[in-house]
Amino acid sequence: MSAHPADAAIPHTVEPHPITGLPNGKFGIWLFLASEVMLFGALFSSYVLIRTQAPHWPPEGGLSSEILNVPLATVNTAVLITSSITMVLAWASCKMGRLDRFRLWMGSTIALSFVFLVIKYFEYTHKFEQGHFPSTNNFYAIYFTLTGLHGLHVIGGIVVNTFLLTVGTRLWKVDRDHFTNRVENAGLYWHFVDLVWIFLFPSLYLL
Amino acid sequence: MAETADHSSPEEFKKHLGQYYVVFVALLCLTAITVGVSYLHLNRPLAIAVALVIATVKAALVAGVFMHLISEKKVIYAVLILTAAFFLLVLLLPSLTIFESVAV
Numbered sequence: 001m002s003a004h005p006a007d008a009a010i011p012h013t014v015e016p017h018p019i020t021g022l023p024n025g026k027f028g029i030w031l032f033l034a035s036e037v038m039l040f041g042a043l044f045s046s047y048v049l050i051r052t053q054a055p056h057w058p059p060e061g062g063l064s065s066e067i068l069n070v071p072l073a074t075v076n077t078a079v080l081i082t083s084s085i086t087m088v089l090a091w092a093s094c095k096m097g098r099l100d101r102f103r104l105w106m107g108s109t110i111a112l113s114f115v116f117l118v119i120k121y122f123e124y125t126h127k128f129e130q131g132h133f134p135s136t137n138n139f140y141a142i143y144f145t146l147t148g149l150h151g152l153h154v155i156g157g158i159v160v161n162t163f164l165l166t167v168g169t170r171l172w173k174v175d176r177d178h179f180t181n182r183v184e185n186a187g188l189y190w191h192f193v194d195l196v197w198i199f200l201f202p203s204l205y206l207l
Numbered sequence: 208m209a210e211t212a213d214h215s216s217p218e219e220f221k222k223h224l225g226q227y228y229v230v231f232v233a234l235l236c237l238t239a240i241t242v243g244v245s246y247l248h249l250n251r252p253l254a255i256a257v258a259l260v261i262a263t264v265k266a267a268l269v270a271g272v273f274m275h276l277i278s279e280k281k282v283i284y285a286v287l288i289l290t291a292a293f294f295l296l297v298l299l300l301p302s303l304t305i306f307e308s309v310a311v
Contacts, residue, residue, distance in 0.1 A: 020280065021280045021281075021282065022282065027283075030286055030287075034286050034287065034289070037290050037294055038290070038293060038297065041293075041297050042297050045297045045298045048298065065245060070242065074238065077238050078235060078238060081231065081234045081238065082231070084234075084269065085230075085273070089224075089227070095220050096220055096221065187273075187274075188274050191269050191270070191273045192274075194273075195266050195270065198262050198265045198266050199262050199266065201262075202245075202259070202261070202262050203258070207245075207251075207254060207255055
């Protein structure tokens, strides 16, 4: 084999791999999501343990829903759910050969991600102003760790989605199916981030 | 759905879009319900059960339709079953330490 650039290309970006029946990228992203389940799962398990062992939760008294801002978190839940459907529509637009629509929906997804982070920022700064930090007690330690890790995942999604919306779009002109698969993989990640929040919201804010 | 979508024309694909909107509305409704129920201040075990059931339904909708898990390849199901087993293990491991402390 010569060192021709074509030989260096990663195989099965569009054609399914004969063993898995999937393009490599999609299989890869699912394995990554499996590792993410374990990351959040371990933290969630810690939360269950700390909470079931606590004489009162939250330790300072009252209810979680009185300490945390439920209306803001409810709005944020709706924002993330909406960003999930705009992400699906971005991928569907690629499938239908509409790059202009893709730009619209992907742009909306990124904008909604920023809305989520801005709301989260207001929630955090309000807590800091009241003198509540991760070191305050187990409740805030768990709250900031889980929502903070989730927030980092939102930032990661913004980075990937912004790449796909800007320079990444060049691939569309070369290989539409390959680009569409990239959008699908980014979407799988994004829906997972939404999925994590679906569990974090009731368990941290409502219960 | 992903499979059928791969082989269908753009026109046929458009027909699949409807279900995304249905799921979207369902997710918003379930969010409203879970918040609404929390204001009823049910007793704790019931409140946890209701919240987790609603969250699981929402998660199933997102994974099943948005991540098109309904019609995915077997290898992904295998990966997810393995993940679920390890997740349960991680979730149950702490309870072993509780039993130990009770015994001592």
